[in-house]
Amino acid sequence: MNKKPVRPPFVLLIIGAALIVIGQLLNPVGGVFIPKETLETDIFLLGVPFLTIFIAILLAFIFFIATLAQILNYKVSRRVYGIVETAILTGIALGIIGMFQPWVLAAYSYGFTVLLVSTLAFIVWSHIVPQGVHHKSDLGAVSVSEFESKAKDAP
Numbered sequence: 001m002n003k004k005p006v007r008p009p010f011v012l013l014i015i016g017a018a019l020i021v022i023g024q025l026l027n028p029v030g031g032v033f034i035p036k037e038t039l040e041t042d043i044f045l046l047g048v049p050f051l052t053i054f055i056a057i058l059l060a061f062i063f064f065i066a067t068l069a070q071i072l073n074y075k076v077s078r079r080v081y082g083i084v085e086t087a088i089l090t091g092i093a094l095g096i097i098g099m100f101q102p103w104v105l106a107a108y109s110y111g112f113t114v115l116l117v118s119t120l121a122f123i124v125w126s127h128i129v130p131q132g133v134h135h136k137s138d139l140g141a142v143s144v145s146e147f148e149s150k151a152k153d154a155p
Helices: 010-033 036-041 043-072 078-100 105-125 144-153
Strands: none
Touching (some): 043 105, 078 105
16 A cells, blocks of 8 residues: 655644744734733733744744654664664753752753753654554554454464
């Protein structure tokens, strides 16, 4: 059965770009329709530009994960997958140790950066399926009568 290649979800990038434009235009345009005092004191209105940009960044990250998964799924060997996963988990452990050790202040900054990058890498890497792994949906349907007939034929 030939499967059609799945296209990357470009709609996420389009929505993200629209959200960034909305977030950037909200302050100048909002000042025309909403009194300046309200804009300066209303927490929700102050937070909308941040939220739109934050959601746009999340959508871009989701697009990146989906595209990378489409490219690498079932193409990475289990050995390489395990090595990369171990390296990422080691980075998470080193980042935590760097952040919570009380002796070197510079290690705190590096620890935070290593932990952040390793956590994001783990989120991405956990969406990649190595070679030889099959999902239940890939196995197809099995009827009970077919299973019973094969069980009767077995010695």
